[in-house]
Structures are given as C-alpha cells and as structure tokens.
Amino acid sequence: MYPEDLLYTEDHEWIRVEDGVATVGITDFAQNELGDIVFVELPEEDEDFSQGDAMGVVESVKAVSDIYMPLTGTIAAINEEILDAPELVNSDPYGDGWLIKIKIADELELDALMNAEEYESTLE
Amino acid sequence: MGAGQALKKTPLYDVHKEYGARIIDFGGWLLPVQYDSIMEEHRAVRQQAGLFDVSHMGEIRIVGEEAESFVNYLITNDVTKLTDGKIAYTVMCYHDGGTIDDFLVYRIDQETYWLVVNAANIEKDFTWIQRQAEDYNVKVVNESEDFAQLALQGPRAEAILKRLTDYDLSLIRPFEFAMDVPIGQVAALISRTGYTGEDGFEIYCDSSDVEGLWRRIMEAGQEDGLMPAGLGARDTLRFEAGLCLYGHELGPDINPLEARLGFVVKLDKDDFIGKDSLVKVKAEGLSKRLVGLKVLGRGVARQGYPILNAEDQEVGYVTSGTLSPTLKQSMGLGFVPPALAKPGTQLQILVRQRKLNAEVVKTPFYKREG
Numbered sequence: 001m002y003p004e005d006l007l008y009t010e011d012h013e014w015i016r017v018e019d020g021v022a023t024v025g026i027t028d029f030a031q032n033e034l035g036d037i038v039f040v041e042l043p044e045e046d047e048d049f050s051q052g053d054a055m056g057v058v059e060s061v062k063a064v065s066d067i068y069m070p071l072t073g074t075i076a077a078i079n080e081e082i083l084d085a086p087e088l089v090n091s092d093p094y095g096d097g098w099l100i101k102i103k104i105a106d107e108l109e110l111d112a113l114m115n116a117e118e119y120e121s122t123l124e
Numbered sequence: 125m126g127a128g129q130a131l132k133k134t135p136l137y138d139v140h141k142e143y144g145a146r147i148i149d150f151g152g153w154l155l156p157v158q159y160d161s162i163m164e165e166h167r168a169v170r171q172q173a174g175l176f177d178v179s180h181m182g183e184i185r186i187v188g189e190e191a192e193s194f195v196n197y198l199i200t201n202d203v204t205k206l207t208d209g210k211i212a213y214t215v216m217c218y219h220d221g222g223t224i225d226d227f228l229v230y231r232i233d234q235e236t237y238w239l240v241v242n243a244a245n246i247e248k249d250f251t252w253i254q255r256q257a258e259d260y261n262v263k264v265v266n267e268s269e270d271f272a273q274l275a276l277q278g279p280r281a282e283a284i285l286k287r288l289t290d291y292d293l294s295l296i297r298p299f300e301f302a303m304d305v306p307i308g309q310v311a312a313l314i315s316r317t318g319y320t321g322e323d324g325f326e327i328y329c330d331s332s333d334v335e336g337l338w339r340r341i342m343e344a345g346q347e348d349g350l351m352p353a354g355l356g357a358r359d360t361l362r363f364e365a366g367l368c369l370y371g372h373e374l375g376p377d378i379n380p381l382e383a384r385l386g387f388v389v390k391l392d393k394d395d396f397i398g399k400d401s402l403v404k405v406k407a408e409g410l411s412k413r414l415v416g417l418k419v420l421g422r423g424v425a426r427q428g429y430p431i432l433n434a435e436d437q438e439v440g441y442v443t444s445g446t447l448s449p450t451l452k453q454s455m456g457l458g459f460v461p462p463a464l465a466k467p468g469t470q471l472q473i474l475v476r477q478r479k480l481n482a483e484v485v486k487t488p489f490y491k492r493e494g
Binding site for chain 2 (some may be wrong): 083
C-alpha cells in the first residue's frame, strides 16, 4: 500500500529522489490521521534548511501539524497548487499533493531513511 | 483529567468503532471526533442530516416545592416564563458574574426541572447546585449516568424520525419537548433543540436502550443520506451558527454579557446569583466583547492566538477558529475591547509570528433559511 519507489521518515513524510533533487510529501497514513486538510504553509524557494527543521505547516479542520525537512538542502520548488487547493494533499498525497522539492546537500542522509516495508512496519 | 482516572465510554463506544470512528479523549470521555471526514459530516448536517452521540452530556434533576424559585435563583434566564414542556437556554454564573456553565433547562412541571449540562462541568455544576440548595426545599439529583442522548440534526431530521414513531413530531416546536414518545420499543424524551444551527431533535433514553435506537435511526435515515457525525463536525457546526462553547467563548473569567448572551440575562427578574455583578458590569460598560472575525490573510485562527489592532498592539485573543466548511472561508471568534467590536473594524491575528489581516463581521456566520 506504500509505494515501493519512495523513501520514508518517522514523521510520515515520503521522499522521491531524482537527479539530486528530492520531492517531498506526506504519506497516506499522515493525511488520513490529519483528516480534511484546509491550509498548507510552505517555505520560500531558495531557503536553506537542515534535516529535522520545521519548514512548513499542515492544518486540518481540527489540528495544526509541523512538517519537517527530511534532508538538509535548499528549497528548489514548492507546490503552489496546494496553497489554493490543500485538499489535494488528502486526495493525492503521492501525486498532485506533493509539498516541496529539495536540492539535496548531503546524499549520505538518504541512507538513514526507511523503505516502504520498514515504514509500514512502524505503523503496526 | 488526572492521571490514573479511567477514561469514560458512552454506551455506544463499540458502535462507533464499528462505524470506523476515530476516537479521542474529550475531557475524560472517549468519543468519536470523526467517522470519515469532518467536512462531509458537516455538509450532511447542513444538507440532509447527521446523528451524534452526545451521551456524555450531564442531566441534573431539581425536584421539590420550591424548584421554580430555586432554579430561577440559580440561573440568569427567567424560568417563571416557561410552561410545562418548554425549554430555556441559560447560563449559570458565580457571584462575580463569571460563567460556571451554559445549558438548557427543561420544565417538566412547576416542581420538576431538568438541566442538561456540559460533560466537563457535571461534577462542578452538581456540587455548586447542591450547595446553593441548602436553604431551599428541593432535591438535586445527578442523573447523568442513567441517560444516553442522541442528536439528530439537519433539514431531514423530522422526516427521518417520523418513520419511527406515530407521535406527531410537528407538535414539538423549537425549544419544546415531549416525554415518553414511543420510538420502536423505546420510550424517549424528545426535544426540538440542537447545537448545529439546523432543525433537529435531541433524544434522551435509558442508556440500555440507546444502541438499538441508534441503529434504528441510522437505518431509517439511509435513504435521506443520514451520516453519523462526530465531535469535529459538532464543533464546526456550532461555530458557524455562532453558538458559544464552554472553555472557549465562556468560562469563569467571562461573563455572559461579554459573550453577547444578554438575551438570557434577565436583570429585571428577582434576585439571582451574579445579578449584582452583572448590573454593575452593564452600568460601567464591558471590558471585552465577543466578535466574529473574517480572516483575510492566508491562515487559520486558533484558540489562544493574539488579536492585534491596526497599530500592532495586542488587544484581545481568539477563542475558536477554523475554516468554515459552509463559507469555505477562514473565520474566527474572539474577544476584543468594545471600541473595536463594530463590524468592519480592521484587526490582525498573530499566527506563528505572522500577522494576518482580519475584519470584524457579524455573527452567526451561517443562518439557515426559513
């Protein structure tokens, strides 16, 4: 049920790596736990962050949740579409509901991330 | 809720699980916050109907020769205006005018009143009421454990309930109730009341009967799109309807005039607890006033966020806020000085170090037609 080609964090984020750039979103588990997402706050392009920094916020009807940088790097792009249509994060978390793209600073950090099977086992 | 105290379950706990509810701890009660989606449950109540388990609510009965004068002394509204089978919304104040609780008072007869109080306040209310009752010839009984309560809310509520009873529900007008109404094998007290801004009923029955009643209502409402609805939708619905929630818009440091509940504060009736303070407040003017806020910037106002004036000075605080599912607009409720309470006043809300523009608007945000 969790895409095999992605990496995952304990904070329920997924990461797709292509050519040194990581696309980041929240997992199906996370969007389901949050419920109807009504607002997303994202960082600015070209901002630098360290792994683990709070870089944005996802708000559902009831709750506010921070989103964390899964990797150290520079924000290469943000998904402008979800600012006006945050429900995309619920309906298509691995597709149109992506959050940000990061220019990866240190590829070694990828080794510590989980694969789909490992991530799924943390949910049990 | 102190550590080590067991969380309480309503008689419908297992049924909620069966319906796929997400269960949360709500003031010591394990209750469904949502089944599928708060937005969809909200929409169902506005357009068709929703069924809520509100069995956690408390019921306190006041019986005796002096019940009427005692209840009238206890609360701010005037129960001498009620006849049998009628209901009044009221607040109960401390001597200093701060709010102990807000609730509905059911007049069963002149010597029997029934208060339906907030779950988190049951013990506090019961203790307070018992203490005030010492000089009166009345008995105060906490019946909260004996009763379960369902709220069937929405434009289709009457059509759905009609299928389950021969009783003519149109006879129950808003803020009225009927007792021993047969619904299937169950005898229930039914009132035309609610906390959603829609037409609907609150249905009280023996705790042992409520599971069957829940299932029967869900079945009867299937063709109308009836959905089970949780606390999340209950909150967004009452928020749009401009109804106060204790712990947000009401509390010991908030008097009912500040919360714009002057319509249930009858300063011209006989003495009641808090009257002197409220008369004084009225004469001297309010220090804060509840307002509706339309958030113009991008973001959501949450309880406790500071409200700033146009000059960036902190002048108040948000009590409730969310994206209004009906208006699709970020809205809030909050307290500001009366001078800033006029609709159209430009304010700011501080959201995680960001200042969002907001405008004072009229409440309720949503009013049903007709």
